[in-house]
Amino acid sequence: MIKFENVSVKYPGAAEPAIKDLNLSFERGEFVCVLGRSGAGKSTFIRCINGLQPVSEGTVKWNEKSLSDMTHKENLEIRRKTGMIFQQFNLIPRMSVVQNILTGLFGYKKSYQNLLGLFSSSERMTAIEAIQQVELTVEPTRRVENLSGGQKQRVAIARALIQNPKVFLGDEPVASLDPGTAERIFSLLKETHSKRNLVSIINVHDVGLAKKFATRIIALREGKLIFDGLPEQFNEEMYAAIYNQ
Amino acid sequence: MVWFKKGQFFVFLTLIVLVGFSLRMTEFDLSKFQDFENMGDFLAKWFPMNTESLPYLFQESLLTIAIAFLGSLFGLLFALPLSFFAARNTSGHRFIFTITRFFLSFLRSVPEFVFGLILLTTLGLGPFPAVIAIVLHNIGVLGKLISELIEAADKGPMEAMSAVGAQRWIGNLFAILPQIWPNVLSQFFYRFEVAIRTSLILGLIGGGGIGQQLFIHFKTFQYQLVSVDVLLIMLMVIIIDYMGGKIREKVI
Incomplete structure (x- = not known):
């Protein structure tokens, strides 16, 4: 349903791209958690999905049609089909x-x-x-x-x-909430996701929440994809690869 | 800001030079207050107040309020949409931003008194040119102030409106206006208060209202009426300030 093909985003004046050469695809029913340190490119990645952030290279496709080839009207259509929380x-x-x-x-x-x-x-x-x-x-x-x-x-x-919405995006939706509230919000998101058979892609810092609720975890470091797999495949070694200096 | 740094010495020195220069230019001389008695004698002539003309002067005060109110309200109505074009984050294009800012600067740079003099040639004497003069200047002032409020507004709600697929202008309006509204009201009431004082000046060129009466009473040495005019002006400003505070309190 959503495809990233060689997607890179470089902000004006930045030495390095915020995300580099991402190739990913997402299908209905997937509840994806995106992990990574602050500044790893998670927010940029999420914003590329509904076109809030234009890409510098590559394409983001919705049902095989590139966002950059869409008319303004079609872009608005994509956004109204995408529920986003911040x-x-x-x-x-x-x-x-x-x-x-x-x-x-x-x-x-x-x-x-x-x-x-x-x-x-x-x-x-x-x-x-x-x-x-x-x-x-x-x-x-x-x-x-x-x-x-x-x-x-x-x-x-x-x-x-x-x-x-057909797609649910979350840009660290529980980062400013206490752990109990964060878990309840995640339960709610998962429940809604299941009822409506959505694609949900959520940035999160809490690995525990990701492992508990996600059907797929992806991890970014310095804009590069360093993990894409099932929650049970996400181990200590991977944790260190994402968060250690 | 608080701690004195070596670099601030130059700023301090410049300030002293500027103050010294301005004192000389303005013939600033506190020793001139030794003739303070003259002022006392002059003010003594203001009393007792002549309240016989109070109903008429009250009516003229209402006219002043009407001039100031329309001047500020119409100013705000025109300034509000213009301020979105004059803000960097909502103008949409640098050219539109520059042109609108320039237009607002132009309106702001022309005093109401000058607008009034120009408009007299077409509109004649009376309160109408005074209203238009205040509207024009207020568009410039309020447009700039509101555009700065727009630029300082939280970007989060704007991003949320983009994310739901709202049209850009609707998104901007809904995301920004509720954020800045209490401050817009503050600015409006402040400009309303200023407009009261401005309409007094416009009274000098036949704009009508209590300002014109004040001018006439001064020129004809009717100081016991001057005191009534001044009292009414003070009351108007205090009431508007109080009302503005109350309305803003309710809105917040």
């Missing part, structure tokens, strides 16, 4: 829980409808259902800045769910 949640402050979730539909609606907040009652119902799915027990009208980190991430997941 380390800092990236919610819109001073807006309520339900309003934030409804912004997940922005890709599907006309600009004037988004501007005027013209959402149908069924769309509002879907937003409320998404709140229930992520087991969020706060008032939908509550402002997001008044929520805890775990609650904010649940809102972000609900925003991604309402997109009815």
Whole structure:
């Protein structure tokens, strides 16, 4: 479904590429965890998937069509099919829980409808259902800045769910949460992934979480792929190869 | 910032030279305050206040508020969309950014008084040219201030809006406006307060309102009315400042 062919990304002014010559493919049903030290290129890799980060060399293909060959409209189509969650949640402050979730539909609606907040009652119902799915027990009208980190991430997941995504991307979604909350969020992600038969690709620092939830682990070091395999194949030696200086 | 460093000596020296130069240029001389009594005598003429014209002056004060309110509100309405073109992160193209910034700088560099004088030739005397003069200058000021708020906004929500496939302008609007809104309101109320004072100046060139009355009362030596004008002006500024604070408190 998603293919990386010789993908490299070099930021302007950087001496070395952030990711180098990546060749990977992902199919429906895979729950992939991406491991690597800070600066290994994990975020760049994740952002290349939905075109938030343009590639310098190579191609990222969706169903055999390169992102760079797609029209602007097709690119937006790819993005609305991709639910993405972030380390800092990236919610819109001073807006309520339900309003934030409804912004997940922005890709599907006309600009004037988004501007005027013209959402149908069924769309509002879907937003409320998404709140229930992520087991969020706060008032939908509550402002997001008044929520805890775990609650904010649940809102972000609900925003991604309402997109009815085919692909779920997570850029270190649990890095700023305590271990208990992190595990609950991962359980939720895995459950949603299984129910909807998605491709999920999640950056994570916690090897334990990756081994517990992933169906496949890939690891990057200095932008290069150094591991791609099953969680049970990921051993101490591999751990040292990723994280040791 | 706090600790004195050797390198700051030059800055300090430059500052002293500039202060000395400015003191000479402005004939700054505190010994001139020895004629302080004159001021006391002059102010004594302001009292007792002549409250007979209070209803009329109150009406003129409302006109001043209306001039300032429209001048600030219309200024904000035009400045808000322009500020997105004048911010590096939302302009979309360097050319658009440069042109918009230049346009805002131009509007800002022309004082309301000058705009007022120019507009008088077409619009004649009265409050209307005063409103337009304040609108034009406020577009320049608010446009720049808001564009700087936009540039300093958190990029996270913008990235999230890109990721959901929102149109760029809708994404920018929703990701940025809620973040900067309390500060936009602050700027608006500050500009509203400034516009009250500006409309007083515009009264000198026939802009109407309490400013024009103040000018007339001064020129005709009616100091007991001048004191009423000044009191009304002070009240207007204090009330607007208080209202602005309350509204901002509610919005935050």
